[in-house]
Amino acid sequence: MLALALACLQPTQASAYLKFGYEVNGKEYTLKWTSTPVRYYVTDAGVPGVTSTQFQSAVASAFQTWEAVPTASITYQFAGFTRSLPGEDDGRTTLGFLNQPDLDRVLASTSYLVDGQTGELLEADIFFNSAFAWSVAPAGERGKWDLQSIAVHEIGHLSGLGHSAIGETEVAAGGARRVLSTGAVMFPIALGSGDISGRTLQPDDIAGISDLYPDGGFNDKTGSVSGRVTKNGQGVFGAHVVAFDPKTGQLVGNFSLNADGTFSIAGLQPGPHVLRVEPLDDADTDSFFEMSEPTDLNFRVAYHDRLIIVPKGGDSGAVSIAVVPK
Amino acid sequence: MRRIQVVLLIALASFSASARLFAQTTDDVSRVEISGGVRWIGSLDLASVPANETTLGGGQRALFDSTTTLDRSFGGTVTVGVRLSQLIRVEGAAVYSPTRLITRVTDDTEGAPDTAITAPVTQILVEGGLVATPPPWRTRHVSPFVTAGIGYLRQLNDGRTLVETGGSYYVGGGLYYVRTSTRPGRVKATGLRADVRALGLHHGVAPDSDWRAAPAITATFFMRF
Numbered sequence: 447m448l449a450l451a452l453a454c455l456q457p458t459q460a461s462a463y464l465k466f467g468y469e470v471n472g473k474e475y476t477l478k479w480t481s482t483p484v485r486y487y488v489t490d491a492g493v494p495g496v497t498s499t500q501f502q503s504a505v506a507s508a509f510q511t512w513e514a515v516p517t518a519s520i521t522y523q524f525a526g527f528t529r530s531l532p533g534e535d536d537g538r539t540t541l542g543f544l545n546q547p548d549l550d551r552v553l554a555s556t557s558y559l560v561d562g563q564t565g566e567l568l569e570a571d572i573f574f575n576s577a578f579a580w581s582v583a584p585a586g587e588r589g590k591w592d593l594q595s596i597a598v599h600e601i602g603h604l605s606g607l608g609h610s611a612i613g614e615t616e617v618a619a620g621g622a623r624r625v626l627s628t629g630a631v632m633f634p635i636a637l638g639s640g641d642i643s644g645r646t647l648q649p650d651d652i653a654g655i656s657d658l659y660p661d662g663g664f665n666d667k668t669g670s671v672s673g674r675v676t677k678n679g680q681g682v683f684g685a686h687v688v689a690f691d692p693k694t695g696q697l698v699g700n701f702s703l704n705a706d707g708t709f710s711i712a713g714l715q716p717g718p719h720v721l722r723v724e725p726l727d728d729a730d731t732d733s734f735f736e737m738s739e740p741t742d743l744n745f746r747v748a749y750h751d752r753l754i755i756v757p758k759g760g761d762s763g764a765v766s767i768a769v770v771p772k
Numbered sequence: 773m774r775r776i777q778v779v780l781l782i783a784l785a786s787f788s789a790s791a792r793l794f795a796q797t798t799d800d801v802s803r804v805e806i807s808g809g810v811r812w813i814g815s816l817d818l819a820s821v822p823a824n825e826t827t828l829g830g831g832q833r834a835l836f837d838s839t840t841t842l843d844r845s846f847g848g849t850v851t852v853g854v855r856l857s858q859l860i861r862v863e864g865a866a867v868y869s870p871t872r873l874i875t876r877v878t879d880d881t882e883g884a885p886d887t888a889i890t891a892p893v894t895q896i897l898v899e900g901g902l903v904a905t906p907p908p909w910r911t912r913h914v915s916p917f918v919t920a921g922i923g924y925l926r927q928l929n930d931g932r933t934l935v936e937t938g939g940s941y942y943v944g945g946g947l948y949y950v951r952t953s954t955r956p957g958r959v960k961a962t963g964l965r966a967d968v969r970a971l972g973l974h975h976g977v978a979p980d981s982d983w984r985a986a987p988a989i990t991a992t993f994f995m996r997f
Contacts, residue, residue, distance in 0.1 A: 693979035753891035
């Protein structure tokens with residue numbers, strides 16, 4: 447068995463969004479469930495303000511949010527309450543609270559258990575840090591973190607999605623980053639306590655889950671754009687490329703994920719798209735890539751000079767975007 | 773709607789000016805009219821859509837703003853018309869009119885300069901309508917007319933990667949300048965025709981089914997048989 451923490455997984459070159467991959471016995475796998483429904487258990491223990499039953503109800507709503515995506519096939523099934531805690535290698539996908547006061551900036555986290563021989567994903571556990579105050583109030587509660595919103599984010603990880611970089615941050619007092627806005631539930635930093643906007647998936651999230659588990663004509667009805675980001679003629683690693691639909695305002699992003707600077711964004715509505723390229727915020731890189739990876743942050747925000755027409759059920763063809771150093 | 777009103781006023785004014793100059797023209801026996809020429813179509817505003825992200829509390833914050841227009845175009849047209857009566861002519865036209873989609877990106881929150889991003893669009897219109905030439909308004913060489921019709925719109929995006937279809941209508945008016953042929957033969961008259969019209973388009977590359985109107989000016993050389 448291989449136990450994988452979220453941070454140990456590598457972003458893979460995917461046809462959309464940021465997905466996770468890993469290597470077992472020299473073979474590369476994309477992190478995803480091969481059979482559904484994904485059966486999950488809930489730890490039968492609550493915290494002040496949230497009983498285990500309320501917890502189960504909130505995470506069931508979060509699972510339902512992903513399940514309701516019409517272009518994705520993934521389904522989930524509540525298997526019952528358990529005394530097990532998340533993080534135990536028992537072959538059961540378990541969600542529950544753990545008290546982790548040392549993780550003072552981690553609201554919740556997802557870990558995986560993978561078969562070391564076959565590469566099959568066996569288990570994905572989510573712990574919610576009970577060192578924080580939680581709420582299951584329908585409209586949220588000031589000063590408490592909305593359990594359902596955070597569960598939607600973590601269930602995205604449980605399903606195989608990585609972080610999205612569609613969002614803006616600024617450095618707050620103490621060096622932490624404060625979120626100004628997000629364009630995806632899978633943005634790595636929560637907007638703030640009391641906020642419930644994370645209960646609703648954004649186009650970037652829908653494109654990601656649909657790309658992992660395509661259904662409902664997803665591959666026929668949507669298209670993709672692919673290409674390369676270069677600087678001084680060389681490929682750029684880690685450039686954040688966002689496709690913007692000027693008809694609908696939808697934003698879907700991905701990264702250039704190799705030394706050649708190639709990228710691909712799938713799940714786009716057919717029609718014209720604006721391509722915007724930006725470097726990651728300096729302090730954000732470890733939310734997306736290993737610190738050892740050569741993520742290039744030294745270039746200016748740029749737009750591709752042509753509208754890219756995304757075809758229905760196909761790819762735009764190679765797009766080349768040149769950026770310049772800051 | 774303002775553009776439509778302007779065009780109609782221009783058309784009506786041209787009729788008023790020529791109404792008192794009526795005289796019977798000698799090409800009234802001609803039945804078929806074939807014409808070819810050029811058409812200019814004004815730009816259409818399609819959408820102003822911000823790249824919104826969600827803020828704490830569910831508000832919106834734009835990463836940047838965008839405004840998309842279908843650029844003005846200049847293309848060719850051919851028309852075939854058949855006279856039904858002294859007053860009415862029915863006609864069909866095909867218009868080939870290459871243009872561009874232009875998305876202007878402004879106010880990027882990370883300081884990227886404002887920019888205009890484009891993609892070519894091949895635009896084809898197939899139209900059918902009526903042309904009314906009131907006899908009292910005709911002079912020997914000049915015939916004012918009003919026209920209206922509907923059409924089919926086909927817009928092909930860059931590289932024909934995506935075909936968008938829609939509908940159109942037009943209403944307007946203009947002038948025929950007619951020179952009657954003095955030679956025996958099939959051609960009974962030749963001349964120039966110019967009109968201004970309000971051209972309404974919907975669907976196609978537009979983000980919705982709203983009708984959007986643009987001014988259009990057509991100038992053709994015609995032959996009557």
